[in-house]
Amino acid sequence: MGLPSKHRLKRRLNFQSVYQQGIRRSSRYFIVRGLRVDESVSVYTQIGISVSRKVSKKAVVRNQIKRHIRVAFRSLLPKISSPWFIVIVVKPEVKECNYEHFLRELEKLLIKANIINGY
Template sequence: MGLPKLNRLKSPREFQAVYQRGQRYQSDRLVLRVLWITDKTSNPAPTQFGIAISQKVSKKAVVRNRLKRQIKGAIRVLLPFIAPGAKIVISVRGNVSECQYEHFLRELKKLLIKAKIIYGHTREYFL
């Protein structure tokens, strides 16, 4: 099961905006790029996620898709704790084809804390 449609980055234009203007946070296995959406309405947009896995990680699509499913599962677990109003692209670094779900969950949680996206931080905190 994937992410809810509201929480997905879809177009290449959205990915490109996050890559160009977003802040970068990295760990051993993951790179997180965050772009805060400055919306004038009182209801901030839900946080949207995109996952990018290069063929440098693995030439096999089966392996890349498994990694995407593991990362999506980790995002689903953390989604209730994530502040709204951000666009996030998660990239995988290097050779992590043997990496387990628990490792992705732990590293993603650390990166989201480092980026101040979870644990009660709201969008107004950053404006």
């Protein structure tokens, strides 16, 4: 199962604001960009995923990677306290990564970006 619709970052304007004003942290497989938002803008943390054709030419592979990231975020969402706009950019090396690596790597990046507090 993926993320509920209320937790998905969909609007182009929101993506642009994260890229222009947000923080950036990177690791071997991912780049995490995050922007803390007021509760007047959004009550929920929203997540957007960007997988380019550099990762894979096949849409099936790119969509599978997105599904893995969404499932990993389902377990990480309760740890995020205040509302954030988060964009996950996937690097081409991610093809050799399995689900446990996704979860561990994303959690480390969110801690490094201070999105998850106290872990």
